[in-house]
Amino acid sequence: MSEEEIRQEYSILERSKKDTSAFGELYEKYYDRIFNFIYRQTDDEDITADLCSQTFLNALKNAEKFEYRGVPVSAWFYRIASNEVNKHYRKIKRDKVFSIEELKVRELVEQTDDGWDEELTNKMMTHLRDLPTEMLEVLELRFFEDKDFKEIAYILDITESGAKMRTYRALDRLRKQFNLKIKYDGKK
Amino acid sequence: MGKNEIRLRRQNMSAGRIARHRNYGALLERHERDRKIKLYMKVFTYFLLAAFLIILFIIISRWEKKYAPDQDQKKTTSVENVLRYEAHANNSTTYNR
Numbered sequence: 001m002s003e004e005e006i007r008q009e010y011s012i013l014e015r016s017k018k019d020t021s022a023f024g025e026l027y028e029k030y031y032d033r034i035f036n037f038i039y040r041q042t043d044d045e046d047i048t049a050d051l052c053s054q055t056f057l058n059a060l061k062n063a064e065k066f067e068y069r070g071v072p073v074s075a076w077f078y079r080i081a082s083n084e085v086n087k088h089y090r091k092i093k094r095d096k097v098f099s100i101e102e103l104k105v106r107e108l109v110e111q112t113d114d115g116w117d118e119e120l121t122n123k124m125m126t127h128l129r130d131l132p133t134e135m136l137e138v139l140e141l142r143f144f145e146d147k148d149f150k151e152i153a154y155i156l157d158i159t160e161s162g163a164k165m166r167t168y169r170a171l172d173r174l175r176k177q178f179n180l181k182i183k184y185d186g187k188k
Numbered sequence: 189m190g191k192n193e194i195r196l197r198r199q200n201m202s203a204g205r206i207a208r209h210r211n212y213g214a215l216l217e218r219h220e221r222d223r224k225i226k227l228y229m230k231v232f233t234y235f236l237l238a239a240f241l242i243i244l245f246i247i248i249s250r251w252e253k254k255y256a257p258d259q260d261q262k263k264t265t266s267v268e269n270v271l272r273y274e275a276h277a278n279n280s281t282t283y284n285r
Contacts, residue, residue, distance in 0.1 A: 020219060024212045035206045043195055049209035053218075060219050099195040121196065129194045136192060 001072045009073040017063050027056055030074050034081050037145060041085045043099035051088060055081040075151045078141070082155055098128070098136055104144050109178045127177055135170035142167050 009026065016023035034055055039048040058080050066076060089096050105124055128136065137156060141147045147155070152163040 020216060024216075027212050027215065028210075031210050032203065032206050035209065036201060039201055043197075045201075045205070045209075052209065053215060056215055057218060057222070060215070061222070095191045095193055097193045097195060099197050101197050101200055103200075105196065125194050125196060129192060131192075133192055 006070070006072050010068055013063055013066060013073055016060070020060060023060050023063065026073060026077075030077050031056070033074065033145070034077050037078060037140075038081050038085060040099055040101075040140060040144065041096065042088070043097045047088065051081065051084045055084050058084070069154065071151050071154045075147070075154045078145075078147075078151075078155045079157070082137070096133055098140070100128070100140075100144070108143060108174075124178065127174060131170055131173065135166055135173075138163055138166040139170050 012022055012025055016026070031052070035048060035052045038051050038055070039045070042048050042051070055077060059077055085096075102121070105121070109120070109124065131139075134156075138152055141152045141155060142149075149160050149163045149167075152158075152167075153160040156163065158166075
């Protein structure tokens with residue numbers, strides 16, 4: 001996203017401080033992405049709808065407090081959504097669920113001669129299960145949501161080098177078992 | 189070690205299914221309702237605070253009125269005590285001589 005586009009979104013957010021209907025433009029633009037992001041961490045449509053609605057409601061309530069930090073407005077939505085998901089899991093006191101699209105997982109790994117088989121899928125699932133939550137979060141944002149490290153750092157409230165380190169370590173663990181297509185910076 | 193449950197999905201969530209949950213009008217209504225509740229709570233809190241301060245002021249003024257004469261008496265008593273002590277001291281000096 002270019003600097004110009006980011007500024008444009010900020011101007012919409014500025015307008016929404018006085019006129020709440022202006023916020024609708026951002027809501028329509030990002031609803032699907034935030035919904036998918038939350039759904040990947042809950043695997044429940046109704047809970048996702050509630051958390052998604054709460055995310056945008058919080059954004060609307062706190063629009064006045066929002067400050068320009070050089071990241072797209074969407075990163076702020078992701079950050080609120082991530083906090084809402086964490087709050088939800090603290091409340092229900094259950095382990096976090098990551099519901100990953102098979103296609104996205106396949107994009108990560110180089111296929112063997114026989115192609116993608118059930119065994120490889122199960123092996124991948126087992127290794128992903130063993131990864132700490134922090135690493136899964138960065139993997140999700142980096143490779144499933146295509147976020148750059150600056151945005152990831154902002155969303156997870158960590159430093160940019162911290163985000164790079166987590167991604168590198170997560171991929172390093174997977175690389176020991178699989179022939180990964182991608183490098184930690186997203187390049188193939 | 190992770191404590192997460194990993195599930196694999198064959199398909200992405202379709203745009204149509206997501207669209208069923210998208211409702212900006214409902215969000216605005218909820219926002220307006222929350223804003224009103226917040227405003228009422230603010231007014232109520234200020235009202236409670238003002239009522240508390242008024243009650244505190246009334247209690248203090250009554251307490252002051254109630255104990256005001258006693259304090260005057262105490263002062264007199266203290267003055268009297270000093271005079272008595274001085275008189276006693278003078279008497280003792282005279283006796284010693």
